[in-house]
Amino acid sequence: MKILVPVKRVLDYNVKARVRPDGSGVDLANAKMSMNPFDEIAVEEAVRLKEKGLANEIVAVSCGTTGSQETLRTALAIGADRAVLVQTDADLQPLAVAKLLKALVDRERPMLTILGKQAIDGDAGQTGQMLAALAGLPQATFASEVRIDGDLLEVTREVDTGRETLRMRLPAIVTTDLRLNEPRFVTLPNVMKARKKPIDIVTPADLGVDTAVRLRTINVAEPPVRGAGVKVPDVATLVEMLRHEARIL
Amino acid sequence: MTSLVVAEHDNIEINPATLHLVTAARACASAVHLLVAGCNARSAADAAARIAGVEKVILADGASLGEGLAENLAAQVLAIAADYSHILFAATSNGKSVAPRVAAQLDVTQISEIIRVAGDDTFERPIYAGNAVATVKSGDPIKVITVRITAFEPAQALGGNAGVAHIAAVADTGLSCFVRREVSKSDRPDLTAAPMVVAGGRGLASTENFSNVLLPLADKLGAALGASRAAVDAGYAPNDWQIGQTGKVVAPQLYIAVGISGAIQHLAGMKDSKVIVAINKDGEAPIFGVADYGLEADLFTAVPELVVALSEAP
Numbered sequence: 100m101k102i103l104v105p106v107k108r109v110l111d112y113n114v115k116a117r118v119r120p121d122g123s124g125v126d127l128a129n130a131k132m133s134m135n136p137f138d139e140i141a142v143e144e145a146v147r148l149k150e151k152g153l154a155n156e157i158v159a160v161s162c163g164t165t166g167s168q169e170t171l172r173t174a175l176a177i178g179a180d181r182a183v184l185v186q187t188d189a190d191l192q193p194l195a196v197a198k199l200l201k202a203l204v205d206r207e208r209p210m211l212t213i214l215g216k217q218a219i220d221g222d223a224g225q226t227g228q229m230l231a232a233l234a235g236l237p238q239a240t241f242a243s244e245v246r247i248d249g250d251l252l253e254v255t256r257e258v259d260t261g262r263e264t265l266r267m268r269l270p271a272i273v274t275t276d277l278r279l280n281e282p283r284f285v286t287l288p289n290v291m292k293a294r295k296k297p298i299d300i301v302t303p304a305d306l307g308v309d310t311a312v313r314l315r316t317i318n319v320a321e322p323p324v325r326g327a328g329v330k331v332p333d334v335a336t337l338v339e340m341l342r343h344e345a346r347i348l
Numbered sequence: 349m350t351s352l353v354v355a356e357h358d359n360i361e362i363n364p365a366t367l368h369l370v371t372a373a374r375a376c377a378s379a380v381h382l383l384v385a386g387c388n389a390r391s392a393a394d395a396a397a398r399i400a401g402v403e404k405v406i407l408a409d410g411a412s413l414g415e416g417l418a419e420n421l422a423a424q425v426l427a428i429a430a431d432y433s434h435i436l437f438a439a440t441s442n443g444k445s446v447a448p449r450v451a452a453q454l455d456v457t458q459i460s461e462i463i464r465v466a467g468d469d470t471f472e473r474p475i476y477a478g479n480a481v482a483t484v485k486s487g488d489p490i491k492v493i494t495v496r497i498t499a500f501e502p503a504q505a506l507g508g509n510a511g512v513a514h515i516a517a518v519a520d521t522g523l524s525c526f527v528r529r530e531v532s533k534s535d536r537p538d539l540t541a542a543p544m545v546v547a548g549g550r551g552l553a554s555t556e557n558f559s560n561v562l563l564p565l566a567d568k569l570g571a572a573l574g575a576s577r578a579a580v581d582a583g584y585a586p587n588d589w590q591i592g593q594t595g596k597v598v599a600p601q602l603y604i605a606v607g608i609s610g611a612i613q614h615l616a617g618m619k620d621s622k623v624i625v626a627i628n629k630d631g632e633a634p635i636f637g638v639a640d641y642g643l644e645a646d647l648f649t650a651v652p653e654l655v656v657a658l659s660e661a662p
Contacts, residue, residue, distance in 0.1 A: 197448075237419060259540070266524065266526075313457040322474065347601060
């Protein structure tokens with residue numbers, strides 16, 4: 100079984116986003132970039148399925164600039180076998196990425212595509228579901244447990260009311276939630292090995308996909324700042340304040 | 349222009365999130381229709397018809413829609429999508445699963461988690477875990493939107509008198525099937541709708557402390573219980589309690605953060621609360637940066653004291 104794992108290069112989750120003064124976006128110049136944490140969970144899950152003998156090939160894919168090769172190397176170091184970079188300098192939105200991935204799904208014919216539930220830059224949370232819709236495939240979003248038995252997939256999902264389990268036939272699309280697994284640390288020998296693994300480069304034009312921007316960003320601003328309030332010395336003062344100043348109790 | 353609101357419901361009652369959706373929908377277009385897609389959902393549709401500001405309720409009732417499977421629900425929305433300028437979903441686990449499928453099949457972009465309607469094609473939405481707010485403009489003929497519920501006031505649940513139109517439920521796509529649901533049973537108010545929330549972090553240090561220390565405070569206030577990601581990851585609290593960028597977004601009248609340091613991604617889920625109280629023994633914790641009232645103290649003594657103080661007459 101082949102698994103496709105789309106990964107995105109994003110501002111590292113430990114770095115605070117700085118808004119450009121001209122309101123044109125978030126300043127990424129010289130900022131530390133990393134793999135989207137939810138995608139890292141997706142790569143880890145694919146590798147675990149391979150280690151259990153349930154998969155025999157893992158293909159990582161990223162859509163973006165040449166810088167995304169670095170992210171693909173990370174995926175290869177975690178355990179992906181080969182990678183595809185859909186190279187473009189264009190501003191890619193989820194619908195465009197989903198179309199690019201659909202073209203790759205048609206080409207690679209994976210039984211399972213597993214990707215993060217959202218990227219921590221745009222926070223859109225759309226790509227997996229859009230890919231599923233375009234490919235006419237079943238989807239299981241927000242996965243916290245993935246079980247495969249033959250061509251049947253059972254996924255437990257984290258939903259607002261608790262947990263929900265769905266069953267579907269492969270091929271299918273799964274998006275990962277936080278508690279699906281804890282990604283392993285990448286070791287130096289695996290980083291070295293990853294350097295020798297192949298990265299195939301294609302363009303959106305090769306895949307016949309128009310990536311034109313559909314949602315124009317007019318402005319990006321800092322959120323309104325919530326000022327710090329006061330420190331209270333003890334519980335009695337806190338209750339007094341809540342009752343008489345905030346009038347909340 | 350007419351907006352379509354895809355109602356959140358359990359076939360019997362309308363989820364309060366739907367009321368907030370109606371407010372967002374009215375900001376997008378002058379007329380609002382509401383789709384109730386479910387199984388034996390007549391009473392939910394009747395409740396929907398009473399929401400002020402709703403012109404028409406469309407009820408699609410059939411077995412394929414009983415468990416809220418994303419593939420079937422998306423097909424149901426697509427069956428009537430062409431009649432609308434805006435299609436709005438709540439940014440809940442259901443809405444987030446279905447809306448992108450609808451948008452992709454209409455070949456339009458989706459606008460996620462809007463917090464403000466600035467015009468019929470222009471919206472504000474948080475990005476980077478709420479560290480920036482983007483204003484975006486859609487050129488698509490149909491705007492498919494998910495709405496951050498806490499950013500919009502609820503419409504009146506009563507006062508409307510819409511007609512209920514029946515449409516045929518779509519056939520089961522057969523793509524996925526429902527196996528089971530483990531619903532966290534609780535007599536407490538729903539976390540996303542509760543006027544008061546008491547949330548615990550890693551500082552609680554165990555599941556037992558959540559029950560022994562936090563629970564009495566929540567009981568005293570009639571508050572919902574929440575948790576930080578760290579506490580959920582550590583197994584102290586169930587996943588559906590998680591508040592933050594990747595969990596639930598809440599904006600209650602009173603939010604009490606206990607033993608929560610205040611990571612960026614947690615603040616993203618609660619910083620729009622009206623009054624924030626933080627109890628933490630680390631005076632440098634970032635949570636104090638957003639708290640209206642901060643108490644630097646050991647939670648294991650402060651919280652029981654607070655429960656006692658709240659029991660005393662003002």
